[in-house]
Amino acid sequence: MDTIVLKARGKINLTLDVVGKRDNGYHDLRMIMQTINLHDTITVTKTKTPGIRINNNLAWLPKDDKNITYKAAEKFLEVSNIKTGIYIDIFKRIPVAAGLAGGSSDAAAVLVGLNKLFSTHYSKHQLMEMGVEIGADVPFCILRGTVLAEGIGEVLTPLPSLPSMHILLAKPNISVSTASVYKALSVPDIQLHPDTDNYVDAIKKKDIEYLTTHMGNVLEDVTIQLHPQIEDIKQDMLRMGALGSMMSGSGPTVFGIFPSKYEAALAAEYFKNKCGLREVHVTSTFCKAKREGKRRHERKRHKHENK
Numbered sequence: 001m002d003t004i005v006l007k008a009r010g011k012i013n014l015t016l017d018v019v020g021k022r023d024n025g026y027h028d029l030r031m032i033m034q035t036i037n038l039h040d041t042i043t044v045t046k047t048k049t050p051g052i053r054i055n056n057n058l059a060w061l062p063k064d065d066k067n068i069t070y071k072a073a074e075k076f077l078e079v080s081n082i083k084t085g086i087y088i089d090i091f092k093r094i095p096v097a098a099g100l101a102g103g104s105s106d107a108a109a110v111l112v113g114l115n116k117l118f119s120t121h122y123s124k125h126q127l128m129e130m131g132v133e134i135g136a137d138v139p140f141c142i143l144r145g146t147v148l149a150e151g152i153g154e155v156l157t158p159l160p161s162l163p164s165m166h167i168l169l170a171k172p173n174i175s176v177s178t179a180s181v182y183k184a185l186s187v188p189d190i191q192l193h194p195d196t197d198n199y200v201d202a203i204k205k206k207d208i209e210y211l212t213t214h215m216g217n218v219l220e221d222v223t224i225q226l227h228p229q230i231e232d233i234k235q236d237m238l239r240m241g242a243l244g245s246m247m248s249g250s251g252p253t254v255f256g257i258f259p260s261k262y263e264a265a266l267a268a269e270y271f272k273n274k275c276g277l278r279e280v281h282v283t284s285t286f287c288k289a290k291r292e293g294k295r296r297h298e299r300k301r302h303k304h305e306n307k
């Protein structure tokens with residue numbers, strides 16, 4: 001096998017709490033991350049010419065060692081002592097610098113893809129250890145599903161899969177730097193922390209009513225002060241039938257959980273046509289248990305057919 005195609009899925013935060021700040025400036029987080037089905041497509045190919053080459057479908061996105069996938073490939077090849085050349089093609093759909101972990105997910109897909117291409121048989125845990133050196137969200141993007149993330153985001157506890165939910169993503173036409181949001185955050189001044197422990201219980205009970213009405217993100221106040229249109233988008237989503245709506249990560253993307261794909265699509269039209277938002281996507285939450293069940297079934301069928 002010389003080439004492999006992978007889906008690099010984005011994420012939303014169902015909760016995001018900052019519980020402290022370390023001497024080195026990093027923040028201690030407690031957050032529940034949820035993989036979504038909106039994905040970039042990553043194609044990784046072995047090449048005869050040595051080195052790492054990158055292409056993507058956005059004119060302004062780096063295609064050199066500034067692309068996070070370069071760092072992932074470099075790390076993998078170095079750890080594995082592999083000298084073969086690599087070509088990475090990225091088709092981006094996940095909005096960039098939007099609080100959806102698009103870059104981290106691309107990096108995760110490259111690690112997973114290279115592990116398969118070179119049959120290196122690293123465990124998921126070993127790939128996650130490589131990933132954390134590239135970015136705090138990369139281990140989550142390798143693990144995927146519904147996960148409690150603590151530490152700087154790298155201490156992960158998998159949670160039971162939630163049933164698939166309809167998600168609308170609407171990104172205002174602005175860019176927000178994650179670093180500037182955390183810089184503006186004063187941890188002692190946080191007024192309202194999400195109740196992460198109760199939220200985890202609600203996930204275990206599959207209490208969708210609680211899950212949609214008790215989301216919380218302590219970074220919202222900071223980013224909304226800089227960009228008040230985020231609050232408008234949230235209110236519009238609720239007005240158009242969302243069961244809950246919140247900013248993801250450090251923003252500026254707002255997501256809404258809708259009772260049906262139809263209602264999410266209607267709201268999407270409004271944000272595109274009436275508000276002029278360029279990046280609006282209807283998607284759904286990724287159900288890891290369903291995916292693993294399907295894989296088990298395929299493996300069984302394959303075994304049976306080859307008997």
Ligand code: ATP
Nearest residue numbers: 067068096097098099100101102103104106137249
């Ligand atoms: P997070 O939710 O983890 O904070 P994000 O959605 O805020 O992530 P990304 O989309 O990962 O942010 O992009 C952050 C920065 O990384 C951008 O400024 C972008 O130029 C750079 N970058 C490098 N490589 C990539 C990539 N493959 N995809 C997206 N951004 C990339």
